[in-house]
Amino acid sequence: MANRVYNFSAGPAMLPTPVMQKIQAEFLDYQGLGASIVEISHRLPIFRKILDSAESLFRELTNLPNNYRVLFMHGGAQMQFSVVPLNLMNRNKHKGSYLITGRWGILAEKEAQRYGNTEILMDGKEYEYRQIPEFDTSTLDQESSYAHLTTNNTLYGTRWHSFPDTGSVPLAADATSDILSREMDYSQFGIVYAGFQKNLGISGTAIVIIREDLLGHALPETPKLLNYALFDEHHSIPNTINVFGVYVMHLVLEWVKEHGGVPEMEKLAEKKSGMLYDVLDHSDFYKAVAHPEHRSTMNVTFHFPEEKLLQKFLTESDNEGMFGLMGHAQVGGARASIYNAMPLEGVEALASFMKEFERKNG
Amino acid sequence: MANRVYNFSAGPAMLPTPVMQKIQAEFLDYQGLGASIVEISHRLPIFRKILDSAESLFRELTNLPNNYRVLFMHGGAQMQFSVVPLNLMNRNKHKGSYLITGRWGILAEKEAQRYGNTEILMDGKEYEYRQIPEFDTSTLDQESSYAHLTTNNTLYGTRWHSFPDTGSVPLAADATSDILSREMDYSQFGIVYAGFQKNLGISGTAIVIIREDLLGHALPETPKLLNYALFDEHHSIPNTINVFGVYVMHLVLEWVKEHGGVPEMEKLAEKKSGMLYDVLDHSDFYKAVAHPEHRSTMNVTFHFPEEKLLQKFLTESDNEGMFGLMGHAQVGGARASIYNAMPLEGVEALASFMKEFERKNG
Numbered sequence: 260m261a262n263r264v265y266n267f268s269a270g271p272a273m274l275p276t277p278v279m280q281k282i283q284a285e286f287l288d289y290q291g292l293g294a295s296i297v298e299i300s301h302r303l304p305i306f307r308k309i310l311d312s313a314e315s316l317f318r319e320l321t322n323l324p325n326n327y328r329v330l331f332m333h334g335g336a337q338m339q340f341s342v343v344p345l346n347l348m349n350r351n352k353h354k355g356s357y358l359i360t361g362r363w364g365i366l367a368e369k370e371a372q373r374y375g376n377t378e379i380l381m382d383g384k385e386y387e388y389r390q391i392p393e394f395d396t397s398t399l400d401q402e403s404s405y406a407h408l409t410t411n412n413t414l415y416g417t418r419w420h421s422f423p424d425t426g427s428v429p430l431a432a433d434a435t436s437d438i439l440s441r442e443m444d445y446s447q448f449g450i451v452y453a454g455f456q457k458n459l460g461i462s463g464t465a466i467v468i469i470r471e472d473l474l475g476h477a478l479p480e481t482p483k484l485l486n487y488a489l490f491d492e493h494h495s496i497p498n499t500i501n502v503f504g505v506y507v508m509h510l511v512l513e514w515v516k517e518h519g520g521v522p523e524m525e526k527l528a529e530k531k532s533g534m535l536y537d538v539l540d541h542s543d544f545y546k547a548v549a550h551p552e553h554r555s556t557m558n559v560t561f562h563f564p565e566e567k568l569l570q571k572f573l574t575e576s577d578n579e580g581m582f583g584l585m586g587h588a589q590v591g592g593a594r595a596s597i598y599n600a601m602p603l604e605g606v607e608a609l610a611s612f613m614k615e616f617e618r619k620n621g
Numbered sequence: 622m623a624n625r626v627y628n629f630s631a632g633p634a635m636l637p638t639p640v641m642q643k644i645q646a647e648f649l650d651y652q653g654l655g656a657s658i659v660e661i662s663h664r665l666p667i668f669r670k671i672l673d674s675a676e677s678l679f680r681e682l683t684n685l686p687n688n689y690r691v692l693f694m695h696g697g698a699q700m701q702f703s704v705v706p707l708n709l710m711n712r713n714k715h716k717g718s719y720l721i722t723g724r725w726g727i728l729a730e731k732e733a734q735r736y737g738n739t740e741i742l743m744d745g746k747e748y749e750y751r752q753i754p755e756f757d758t759s760t761l762d763q764e765s766s767y768a769h770l771t772t773n774n775t776l777y778g779t780r781w782h783s784f785p786d787t788g789s790v791p792l793a794a795d796a797t798s799d800i801l802s803r804e805m806d807y808s809q810f811g812i813v814y815a816g817f818q819k820n821l822g823i824s825g826t827a828i829v830i831i832r833e834d835l836l837g838h839a840l841p842e843t844p845k846l847l848n849y850a851l852f853d854e855h856h857s858i859p860n861t862i863n864v865f866g867v868y869v870m871h872l873v874l875e876w877v878k879e880h881g882g883v884p885e886m887e888k889l890a891e892k893k894s895g896m897l898y899d900v901l902d903h904s905d906f907y908k909a910v911a912h913p914e915h916r917s918t919m920n921v922t923f924h925f926p927e928e929k930l931l932q933k934f935l936t937e938s939d940n941e942g943m944f945g946l947m948g949h950a951q952v953g954g955a956r957a958s959i960y961n962a963m964p965l966e967g968v969e970a971l972a973s974f975m976k977e978f979e980r981k982n983g
Contacts, residue, residue, distance in 0.1 A: 264655030271864055273660045276649075283648040287641055293626030294944060297823045297869075298635045333696035333825065334846055337860035341844030370845050456861055461659045463695065463825045463863030480842045482703030483732050484696055498699035499818055501825030502633055503865060507659075582656060 265605035268583035269413055269558065269596040270436065270457040278510045278600075297503045301496055309509050310495065316512040320439060320520050323468065324446050330467040330490040331505055336363075336435040336454035338485070339465055340370040343407065343431050343450060345481040346488075347473060348375035352402040356380050356428070360419070361388040361412035362589060363433055368407070374478060375404065388415045390550035396423050405429045405449060411437035413457075414587040416549040416560035416594065422447055429473055437557050438466070439515055440599055441525045449473050457557075458598050460507040464500075515599065524599045528556035531597045531606040535559040538610050544617040548590060562592035568620055569593060575616065581609055627967035630945030631775055631920065631958040632798065632819040640872045640962075659865045663858055671871050672857065678874040682801060682882050685830065686808050692829040692852040693867060698725075698797040698816035700847070701827055702732040705769065705793050705812060707843040708850075709835060710737035714764040718742050718790070722781070723750040723774035724951060725795055730769070736840060737766065750777045752912035758785050767791045767811060773799035775819075776949040778911040778922035778956065784809055791835055799919050800828070801877055802961055803887045811835050819919075820960050822869040826862075877961065886961050890918035893959045893968040897921040900972050906979040910952060924954035930982055931955060937978065943971055 266273035289296040292305065299306060314329045323329070332338070344355050353375035357368040359382040371377045381394045399406055406425045411418040413436040422430065429449020438453040445451060450469045456462035467487065474488045483489060489497050515524060536554060539547040539561055548560035563569050569585075572593060576584050586594040597606055628635035651658040654667065661668060676691045685691070694700070706717050715737035719730040721744040733739045743756045761768055768787045773780040775798040784792065791811020800815040807813060812831045818824035829849065836850045845851060851859050877886060898916060901909040901923055910922035925931050931947075934955060938946050948956040959968055 262650050262653070262655045266656045266660055268656075268660065268662050271660055271662060271861065273656065279649055279657060283645055286645040286648065287638075288624050291624070292944075293624045293942065294628045294630075294635065295641060298628055298630065298633055300630050300633060300945070301824065333700060335695070335861050338695060338844070338846045341846065345844070373842055373844075454861060461865055462663065462861045463866060480735055482700070482707070482735075482844070482847065484700045484703065485844065499633065499697050499816060499824045501823075501863070501866075503823055504825060504863075580655065582654075583662070 264580045264582040265601070265608060266582045267595045267597065267601070267605075267609070269587070269594060270454070271462045272457050272596055272598050273600045274460065274507070274511065275514045275600045278507070278514050281510055282507065296506045299502075301500050301502050306502060309506055310500075313505060313509040313512060316509070316516060317466070320512060320515060321443065321445060326471050327445060328469050328471055328474065328491050330469065330487060331495040331500060332465050332467055332490055333463070333484060333501065335456070335462060335465050336433055336452060337366065339433065339452045339467065340367040341373070342485045342487070343367070343405065343452070344371040344374040345485055346477045347405045347429065347431070347450070349476045349478045350404045352376070352400065352404060354378060354400065354403045356399055356403045356406040358394060358406065358408040358423070359383060360391050360409055360417060362414050363412070364407070364409045367409075367433065371407075380406070386550070388412060388417065389548055391417055391419055391553045394423050396425065399425055399428055401427055403428045405431045407431045408433070410434045411555050411557055413558050413596070414560075414590050416555045416558040417553040418555040418557070420553070429470065437555070439521055439524060440528045440557055442521050455504055455508055457596075458511075460511050461504055464504040464508075466508075525556075527603065528597070528599070531601065531603060532556040532559055534606050534610045535595060535597070535613070538613045542617055544621040545613070548592065557596060557598055559595045559597065560586060560590060560592060566591070571620070572616055576609070576612055579608070579612055581605070581612060626942045626944040627963070627970060628944045629957045629959065629963070629967075629971070631949070631956060632816070633824050634819050634958055634960050635962045636822065636869070636873065637876045637962045640869070640876050643872055644869065658868050661864075663862050663864050668864060671868055672862075675867060675871040675874055678871070678878060679828070682874060682877060683805065683807060688833050689807055690831050690833055690836070690853050692831065692849060693857040693862060694827050694829055694852055695825070695846060695863065697818070697824060697827050698795055698814060699728065701795065701814045701829065702729040703735070704847045704849070705729070705767065705814070706733040706736040707847055708839045709767045709791065709793065709812070711838045711840045712766045714738070714762065714766060716740060716762065716765045718761055718765045718768040720756060720768065720770040720785070721745060722753050722771055722779060724776050725774070726769070726771045729771075729795065733769075742768070748912070750774060750779065751910055753779055753781055753915045756785050758787065761787055761790055763789055765790045767793045769793045770795070772796040773917050773919055775920050775958070776922075776952050778917045778920040779915040780917040780919070782915070791832065799917070801883055801886060802890045802919055804883055817866055817870055819958075820873075822873050823866055826866040826870075889965065890959070890961070893963065893965060894918040894921055896968050896972045897957060897959070897975070900975045904979055906983040907975070910954065919958060919960055921957045921959065922948060922952060922954060928953070933982070934978055938971070938974055941970070941974055943967070943974060
């Protein structure tokens with residue numbers, strides 16, 4: 260087998276090795292077709308079968324209620340920062356309410372300003388986004404078009420453990436960095452969206468889960484290929500879809516199912532992150548970024564006593580076959596992204612390495 | 622080597638076999654990194670090198686003038702039907718002028734209506750799009766924001782052999798189905814765009830070549846990730862790019878260069894298409910769709926004396942290892958798409974098969 264490192268990249272991120280091997284094995288000739296899956300029409304039944312199966316698997320894995328649609332759209336989660344207001348702002352008060360827990364929420368709110376009024380009901384800025392502030396749901400205007408939050412904050416390693424009850428206001432969630440890693444009750448949400456490149460596959464495409472009554476409210480200036488209703492009507496193929504992205508996602512979903520589904524992914528995520536937080540909690544050397552009460556199970560973030568130790572840590576961990584541990588420029592320090600595909604052994608190796616690094620440099 | 626058919630799909634379409642083999646070989650471990658190219662950050666120098674090299678190669682292959690920028694954007698060519706007016710309509714008279722030579726032009730004009738006035742200066746409808754009508758350039762308002770055309774019409778197998786002089790009005794061209802298959806003087810155009818999935822790689826992304834003075838005119842409602850100026854400023858990575866799509870395109874561009882560049886691609890295209898048109902021209906059986914004066918070198922389209930012969934043709938050609946010959950639903954009949962990656966042998970095989978099929982069924 261090819262040399263494969265433990266890849267802690269924040270996204271695009273590592274995929275399950277069996278999935279990667281399957282893609283490689285059938286890359287030149289998909290199911291005896293004599294052509295690759297990337298070389299055939301997205302309108303052929305052989306691809307439609309993959310698309311349909313991907314949707315069914317996602318529904319099964321998430322226990323998705325029947326009144327929700329599943330769409331696959333171009334451009335990743337950041338495109339949805341525009342797409343959500345374009346499609347939802349035209350309801351009630353033309354107002355988007357934002358709960359800000361970090362960089363992605365900030366960008367989402369900024370983008371929504373183009374299409375209506377926005378209000379920031381909560382902002383973790385005063386905590387440097389190391390924790391999720393208390394949110395008083397009574398401050399939410401029930402005439403607001405939607406309320407938006409980010410479920411997991413990749414940069415800081417924080418997450419919402421439970422989600423606020425927004426009443427009649429549809430809750431829109433960017434779940435890019437923790438989708439399928441935790442059980443979620445989708446009926447709490449109006450929209451959930453996620454870029455593929457962390458827990459669902461490769462970059463370029465996003466999944467959108469939307470309650471059906473929220474379709475059909477797009478602003479007139481909505482570009483055709485950013486309109487939820489059109490994607491729903493054409494089963495995500497109003498134009499040429501990212502065929503390879505959907506194909507990879509389908510294999511990832513099959514892998515998740517074979518490995519016990521979301522409940523097992525959640526247990527594994529808690530075990531893996533717990534192992535790293537345990538190192539941080541028993542250390543006077545590393546300094547955890549996230550507040551203990553709001554820790555992510557997907558991204559574990561920490562600083563060093565001196566900044567120069569970071570480079571040493573990165574070089575030495577890289578030599579030990581652990582890749583991609585540099586933190587986001589805005590936060591600094593190190594970050595271990597441990598999405599579903601990261602095996603327990605990778606995290607064990609990192610935990611040992613961290614302890615040894617502390618012993619030598621502490 | 623894996624079983625590989627001659628794949629005449631209209632797009633997504635076949636890629637050069639050596640490119641496919643290289644992708645397969647390094648899929649699990651890119652250049653000793655221990656991770657796949659799809660599993661690493663789009664911000665890493667190792668990916669940036671690919672992106673920069675892709676741009677340089679494209680510039681070299683097209684002799685692109687220095688005052689043009691090269692952008693890679695989400696969503697394929699149809700997304701550009703919205704993106705062009707969003708970025709250009711806000712100039713002069715807020716008017717987009719359209720030269721319609723088929724389905725894609727129709728859809729482009731319709732989409733532009735959201736963002737300003739449009740006018741159709743020419744429409745091949747009366748010819749059922751079998752030919753490109755004469756265009757009187759004096760009918761073009763020189764205060765128009767832009768003039769739009771489709772260089773090659775995949776459905777009907779027609780193309781513009783030369784392009785109209787639009788004077789001071791920037792000419793915007795959808796070149797999805799013939800980019801890099803013919804020498805083009807880019808200085809005639811304000812914008813040229815193309816989805817990747819025919820001559821550039823796989824579906825999901827588009828290339829945009831834009832004259833630099835046309836940047837910075839976006840309408841205020843332009844979604845951030847559809848703004849040309851932002852993609853220019855961030856060198857096509859304002860957010861997570863379709864890493865695999867760019868990587869594949871880079872390999873395709875290298876392959877084009879190794880095989881003599883655009884002049885050789887053009888010669889080969891003329892030879893391949895000539896071989897098929899020769900069969901059509903010497904037949905009382907097949908009926909060519911495209912007018913002889915406006916024939917495409919990329920898509921060769923034809924009908925049968927009776928519609929039921931089409932299914933027979935498709936089944937028998939498929940049995941002979943020739944795949945994807947069904948015409949577009951809107952035109953009917955058969956279509957052989959023979960993009961750069963289609964080897965001469967594939968077209969020779971098809972030409973022989975067509976003659977034999979005529980002999981047996983004529």
